[in-house]
Amino acid sequence: MSAGELLERSLAYSLGSVAGTKAVSLGRATPCAEWNLEELLGHLDDSLDALYEGLTGARIGLLPHADRVCGFRTRACAVLGAWSAGPPEEVLVGERPLDVRVMAAVGAVEITVHGWDVARACGRQRPIPEGLAAELLSVAQCVVGEEDRGVRFAEPVAVPSRARPETRLLAFLGRCL
Secondary structure, three states, X not given: OOHHHHHHHHHHHHHHHHHHHHHOOOOOEOOOOOOEHHHHHHHHHHHHHHHHHHHHOOOOOOOOOOOHHHHHHHHHHHHHHHHHOOOOOEEEEOOEEEEHHHHHHHHHHHHXXXXXXXXXXXXOOOOOOHHHHHHHHHHHHHHXXXXXXXXXXXXXXXXXXXXXXXXXXXXXXXXXX
C-alpha cells in the first residue's frame, strides 16, 4: 500500500470514529490516560495541522473548537487535498529532512490509533481494518523506539504472536483491547 493510500484509509477510519463524538461528553476518559476526549480531539487537530504543514509548508489555521467533528473533517479534507495536489519529496522536521512518505505513514499510525481511542472513549467497538492494522504495525515497529516509551507511548502489552494485526498494533503502542 502506498503512503497516500495508507493516509487516506487512516483518515477514513478516523472520520468514522470521530463522527460518534457528538452524543457523548467531551470530558470522558480515553485510552490515553492523560487526555480526556476533548483533549484527544485537540491533539488530533494538531496532528492533522502538522501533516498539512508538512505537505504544503502552510498551516490550516485556527478553526472554531465548538464543533470538533466539523473541525476534524475540515482538517482531514485539507490533508487529503494537499496529498492529492502532489506533496514535496521531503519535508523538514526542525532542520532535518524527512521523506514525505515516512511522514505520511507515521501520521497514518497516529491518526488511526487515536481514531480507535476516540471510538473507545465513546463506548463503541470500532475495529481497525485488518489490512490497515498490519501495514501500520510494520510502520510503528520501525519508528517507535524504547526512548519513546513513557514519553509518547506506554509500555507494550503482551499478546500472542498470532493475535490479529489490530490487537498487535494496539498492544505494541501500549493499549489493551
